[in-house]
Amino acid sequence: MSWAWRVARALLGSQYALMLEYRAEIALWALSGVLPLIMLGVWSGSGAAAAAGLSAQQLSHYFLAAFVVRQFTVVWLIQVFEDDALQGRLSPFLLQPLSPLWRYLAAHFSEQASRIPFVAVMLLVVGLAAPGLLWLPSAGNLLLGILAIVAAFLLRFLLQVLVTTLCFWSERAAALDRLLMIPYLFLSGIVAPLNTFPPAVRRLALATPFPWMVDFPARLLAGEPVNVALGFGAIAAWCLLLLPIGHWLWRAGLRRYSAMGA
Amino acid sequence: MREFARYWRSLRCFWGTSLAAELEYPLNAWIELLSVLGNLAGSVFVLQLLFGGGPQLGGWSWSGALVVLGLYTLLDGFTTCVLQPNLSRIVNHVQTGTLDYVLLKPIDSQFWLSARTVSPWGLPGILAGFGLIVWALLNRGPGAPSGLPAAGPVLLSLALLFAALVILYSLWFVLAALSIWFVKVWNATEVLRYTLVAGRYPVSAYPPALRLLFTFVLPVAFLTTVPAEALLGRGSAIWAFGSLLAAGLCLVASRLLWRYAQRFYTSASS
Numbered sequence: 001m002s003w004a005w006r007v008a009r010a011l012l013g014s015q016y017a018l019m020l021e022y023r024a025e026i027a028l029w030a031l032s033g034v035l036p037l038i039m040l041g042v043w044s045g046s047g048a049a050a051a052a053g054l055s056a057q058q059l060s061h062y063f064l065a066a067f068v069v070r071q072f073t074v075v076w077l078i079q080v081f082e083d084d085a086l087q088g089r090l091s092p093f094l095l096q097p098l099s100p101l102w103r104y105l106a107a108h109f110s111e112q113a114s115r116i117p118f119v120a121v122m123l124l125v126v127g128l129a130a131p132g133l134l135w136l137p138s139a140g141n142l143l144l145g146i147l148a149i150v151a152a153f154l155l156r157f158l159l160q161v162l163v164t165t166l167c168f169w170s171e172r173a174a175a176l177d178r179l180l181m182i183p184y185l186f187l188s189g190i191v192a193p194l195n196t197f198p199p200a201v202r203r204l205a206l207a208t209p210f211p212w213m214v215d216f217p218a219r220l221l222a223g224e225p226v227n228v229a230l231g232f233g234a235i236a237a238w239c240l241l242l243l244p245i246g247h248w249l250w251r252a253g254l255r256r257y258s259a260m261g262a
Numbered sequence: 263m264r265e266f267a268r269y270w271r272s273l274r275c276f277w278g279t280s281l282a283a284e285l286e287y288p289l290n291a292w293i294e295l296l297s298v299l300g301n302l303a304g305s306v307f308v309l310q311l312l313f314g315g316g317p318q319l320g321g322w323s324w325s326g327a328l329v330v331l332g333l334y335t336l337l338d339g340f341t342t343c344v345l346q347p348n349l350s351r352i353v354n355h356v357q358t359g360t361l362d363y364v365l366l367k368p369i370d371s372q373f374w375l376s377a378r379t380v381s382p383w384g385l386p387g388i389l390a391g392f393g394l395i396v397w398a399l400l401n402r403g404p405g406a407p408s409g410l411p412a413a414g415p416v417l418l419s420l421a422l423l424f425a426a427l428v429i430l431y432s433l434w435f436v437l438a439a440l441s442i443w444f445v446k447v448w449n450a451t452e453v454l455r456y457t458l459v460a461g462r463y464p465v466s467a468y469p470p471a472l473r474l475l476f477t478f479v480l481p482v483a484f485l486t487t488v489p490a491e492a493l494l495g496r497g498s499a500i501w502a503f504g505s506l507l508a509a510g511l512c513l514v515a516s517r518l519l520w521r522y523a524q525r526f527y528t529s530a531s532s
Contacts, residue, residue, distance in 0.1 A: 175290055
């Protein structure tokens, strides 16, 4: 136990220091997550939200919450991993008595921590540009929302681990991630609230892991009525389903790994 | 003239070799095709949701909005073809110091950095965008003049599309050139890709403040909305002039910035 604690502290500490070194990059990354705010602009100009029974305030709360959720659930494992595998940096990591995935997970958590000030500044700008858009969720919702964000991030990370293991078989596995991005973009609720979907599409979306990654935490933060147990249950179920597959793919891939240029 | 022929020969050589290299990965063609079709289907779906409240979005009809979406898809394909494979590499050149070799070559460094490779995987996007535009123009619904537009609007919109390509290139190049100062800005160009998504919808669909932002700060309006208006026969002289002016200014700005940035380049280990 104390060993795990020491490793976690060392990994998180070093990765956080590394991320602080990349401040300019993190600011740009935070900026690239403005999509929900752009969509808020389009949606508030069209009558579609009102037709679906969403008030202007509900709409802005939803998209602002989705913006925050998106900021803290970004996963870039595959891009880094592909590069590390191709450049041969993966080999020394594999020699350590700890799966390299833990290192990447720590890097993601550290990046999220270093993102906090930038997200705060962006929210402040939104608040100054359009006073009344910001709100404070109730303490219970805030706590549950943060928990849901962490759970959603873990699910997304796990899903990307599955695609990442394909790097062992292909040199261009990151291209596959672009395919995974499409259902994520359109079914997760980043570009449109799930309430506005036609019922059939909505049922289809809820059968995939994607709406639990954005729609569920965002609605919690926005104070919409939401089935908390069902949401966390769905995330846990998907994680339990993906974990053994990811584990098996990782083992099979490692056996194939021969280090680039060897 | 001799100079021009030399650049043309170099370009043919660059693109021939990079095409040969890219074709080593035939699976990418399928992935790219699937991703273009999936993105298009998703965008049309969201557009349909946005039209759920009425027959218009920011004063644009359904087919007009489809033309905008088609232009966006086309520009995205162009980005995948030329901009992304070239300009996202500048960061690497700066980081590893290989920019030295680029600067030493007897060829304009901006030209080399912008045109060294080409990727065929943007072609599905370009074709799909073009197809969507033609389809939307042929199905303009009752009340609107149906069929393809006359030669005049088509020529004007082609000129505006060219201006849009120049603006897009300059934006990408400027952001990529910033890596001379911020060496560690890993893929800063991705940011542009995510913010330009705003071009999927007509600029009048946004609230007034964002409209100003998308016209004067991040000229998204000139990328898709202005050419689409010309194509729909609603082109106005002032917007066309503004678009061409913006294109010229952006190109000159990218050139000046590159010349200025080179003064600050100190190679990798110094």
